Amino acid sequence: MFRRFLRPISPSARREERIFYLFILPWVIGLVVFNAGPVLGMLGLSFTDWRISLDNLSFIGLENYAKLFDDPVFWVSVGNTLYIVVGRVVFGTAFALLLAILLNQKVPGIPFFRAVYYLPTVTAGVAVALVWIWIFNPRLGILNYFLKQIGIQGPPWIYSSTWVKPSLILMSLFQVGPNMIILLAGLQGVPKELYESAEIDGAGNWAKFRNVTLPMLSPVLFFVIIISVVGSFQNFTEIRVMTQGGPGESSNVLIWYLWENSFVFLQLGVAAAVAWIMFVILMALTGLQFRLGRRWVFYEV
Amino acid sequence: MEKQKAPQRNDGPAWRRSIKGRRVISIIITFALLIPIGIVFILPFIVMVSTALKPLNQVFAFPPRLIPETFQWQNFPDGWYGYGYVDFTTCTWNSLKITVNNIIGNLVSCTLAAYAFARLKARGKNFFFALVLATMLLPIEALVVPQYVLFNRLGWLNTHLPLMVPPWFGWPFFIFLLRQFFLTIPEELVDAAKIDGAGHARILMQIFIPLSKPALATLAIFAFIGNWNNFFGPLLYLREPSIQTLPVCLVQYQGAYGNTDWHLMMAVATITVIPVLLIFIFGQRYFVEGIATTGVKG
Numbered sequence: 001m002f003r004r005f006l007r008p009i010s011p012s013a014r015r016e017e018r019i020f021y022l023f024i025l026p027w028v029i030g031l032v033v034f035n036a037g038p039v040l041g042m043l044g045l046s047f048t049d050w051r052i053s054l055d056n057l058s059f060i061g062l063e064n065y066a067k068l069f070d071d072p073v074f075w076v077s078v079g080n081t082l083y084i085v086v087g088r089v090v091f092g093t094a095f096a097l098l099l100a101i102l103l104n105q106k107v108p109g110i111p112f113f114r115a116v117y118y119l120p121t122v123t124a125g126v127a128v129a130l131v132w133i134w135i136f137n138p139r140l141g142i143l144n145y146f147l148k149q150i151g152i153q154g155p156p157w158i159y160s161s162t163w164v165k166p167s168l169i170l171m172s173l174f175q176v177g178p179n180m181i182i183l184l185a186g187l188q189g190v191p192k193e194l195y196e197s198a199e200i201d202g203a204g205n206w207a208k209f210r211n212v213t214l215p216m217l218s219p220v221l222f223f224v225i226i227i228s229v230v231g232s233f234q235n236f237t238e239i240r241v242m243t244q245g246g247p248g249e250s251s252n253v254l255i256w257y258l259w260e261n262s263f264v265f266l267q268l269g270v271a272a273a274v275a276w277i278m279f280v281i282l283m284a285l286t287g288l289q290f291r292l293g294r295r296w297v298f299y300e301v
Numbered sequence: 302m303e304k305q306k307a308p309q310r311n312d313g314p315a316w317r318r319s320i321k322g323r324r325v326i327s328i329i330i331t332f333a334l335l336i337p338i339g340i341v342f343i344l345p346f347i348v349m350v351s352t353a354l355k356p357l358n359q360v361f362a363f364p365p366r367l368i369p370e371t372f373q374w375q376n377f378p379d380g381w382y383g384y385g386y387v388d389f390t391t392c393t394w395n396s397l398k399i400t401v402n403n404i405i406g407n408l409v410s411c412t413l414a415a416y417a418f419a420r421l422k423a424r425g426k427n428f429f430f431a432l433v434l435a436t437m438l439l440p441i442e443a444l445v446v447p448q449y450v451l452f453n454r455l456g457w458l459n460t461h462l463p464l465m466v467p468p469w470f471g472w473p474f475f476i477f478l479l480r481q482f483f484l485t486i487p488e489e490l491v492d493a494a495k496i497d498g499a500g501h502a503r504i505l506m507q508i509f510i511p512l513s514k515p516a517l518a519t520l521a522i523f524a525f526i527g528n529w530n531n532f533f534g535p536l537l538y539l540r541e542p543s544i545q546t547l548p549v550c551l552v553q554y555q556g557a558y559g560n561t562d563w564h565l566m567m568a569v570a571t572i573t574v575i576p577v578l579l580i581f582i583f584g585q586r587y588f589v590e591g592i593a594t595t596g597v598k599g
Contacts, residue, residue, distance in 0.1 A: 016421055016423065017421075017422070017423040019417070019501050020417045021423065023413040023416060023501075024418070026469065027433075030471050031432065031436065031471075034448060034451070034467050035444060037447075037451070038444055038447030038451055039444065041447045041451075099338070102331060102335055107332065107335075115581075115585050116343060117338070118588075119578075120345065124530065125532060126530075126532050126548040127571075127573050130554075130555070130570055131345050131346075131349045131567070135348055142344070142348055142367075145363075174345070233443070236442060237532045237533070241532075241555075255442050258446070262446050262449070268446065271446050272447070282438065282439055283435070
């Protein structure tokens with residue numbers, strides 16, 4: 001690849017190249033200063049006894065990683081993260097697919113419903129997380145009130161260590177907007193002829209869904225699953241506002257563990273080790289996405 | 302569904318045998334799902350607004366009422382001004398300042414990079430574009446510890462700089478999104494401009510930017526919502542109450558011992574959500590198109 005730089009090129013091509021590098025320069029600087037530099041720094045610092053100040057650091061090898069792997073809370077937070085990732089991927093993807101199929105029907109009013117289903121995604125943030133605390137209130141909340149109307153004694157939701165993770169997954173179902181739109185675009189990209197030939201073969205709705213829609217949609221589904229996994233690592237706002245990792249450690253996920261170790265316990269060397277592990281997981285997911293899901297971009301505007 | 306084209310069945314009840322009957326049934330099933338799900342999706346907003354309008358004693362009433370008995374509009378000014386050490390007006394200005402700056406920064410830096418990736422030939426371009434793709438899915442949370450150290454070293458903690466400077470250095474999502482759009486602009490327009498002697502700066506300003514208004518609007522909407530709702534960054538970098546942004550101010554309403562003034566907090570929460578709602582309603586068309594185009598999470 002670098003050999004190409006040695007080949008002579010025309011002056012106008014050279015000028016174009018200079019403009020190319022000039023135009024991408026801000027982004028390259030940002031990449032180096034705000035991403036690559038910090039990531040490498042973090043790797044280095046994860047091998048030190050860094051607590052508060054950066055002076056007098058000593059190299060302690062893999063001790064932070066050893067400490068991390070010895071900490072039962074770390075494994076609890078890994079388990080919790082995995083629980084939420086699996087829950088969000090399974091239920092979130094299935095639900096997003098259901099919504100996408102509904103929005104793909106030829107009935108009036110679809111743009112309205114599309115907007116309504118997307119709405120909770122754009123308003124996700126502190127304000128809505130606060131509302132959800134109130135919705136999940138075991139005694140006075142609207143959720144348990146509705147459950148009572150149909151004869152179900154509602155669980156204590158975010159106030160119980162068994163229910164807090166299902167609660168967070170349930171809440172995340174309101175934020176499937178992007179996945180829904182991506183899947184909808186995927187559904188609309190399935191060639192009509194495939195359905196027609198399936199019909200000629202006498203396929204019913206389920207057979208068409210199973211044998212045409214799902215295989216054609218698989219690259220898009222794969223992309224949606226990857227971004228759901230990545231998204232599950234980013235639920236800091238909900239955890240901070242609603243549960244603070246509790247009750248006990250039952251909603252302590254990796255991002256919360258990272259936050260507590262860095263900015264509450266000031267175990268920065270350990271935090272750097274956690275951050276580095278998270279970074280490797282996320283980069284691996286991105287790599288997987290590019291290796292397995294070539295066709296994940298929609299070029300139609 | 303392509304029900305009209307399905308082969309006719311000769312068994313079953315009359316509605317199943319007729320094409321029209323099956324179409325009607327499918328419409329009924331669709332609406333039977335669309336409408337209840339829609340109501341459930343709106344419910345959190347209804348809870349928020351109705352709590353914002355109740356007097357405190359009705360907030361804790363059981364069974365909960367979705368429509369308050371009396372509308373206590375006073376909650377809005379009381380919530381806004383009533384919380385001792387949090388000045389929501391200042392927080393709003395801070396949020397607005399950061400958000401506007403970041404939208405402009407993102408638009409400028411990402412337009413330049415996207416144009417380069419879409420239209421300029423250069424050796425090494427594929428390598429750099431692979432870097433855009435590789436960093437596109439990386440959430441900021443994974444980099445927060447080392448970035449914190451960096452900003453600490455630079456002496457930027459407790460200022461708006463850690464939030465306001467990086468957006469001027471591009472954002473892989475947006476570069477990718479704009480590049481996809483720029484690729485659709487016909488080559489002939491560029492060639493014609495080149496014959497007229499236009500340089501790349503002029504081609505960008507006079508052809509690409511005017512033709513890309515929908516894509517730029519999408520990007521601006523994404524950036525607005527992302528920055529307005531940003532909680533992690535401000536919580537991390539800002540300590541002084543006077544420089545806080547709205548989400549952090551809002552969360553301070555939570556009482557430490559559970560005695561939260563829910564009606565006032567929800568009133569302020571409602572106010573903070575309104576700008577996002579307005580942007581979403583007016584920009585909805587761009588927004589949905591933008592996500593479908595890139596398959597990128599907003």
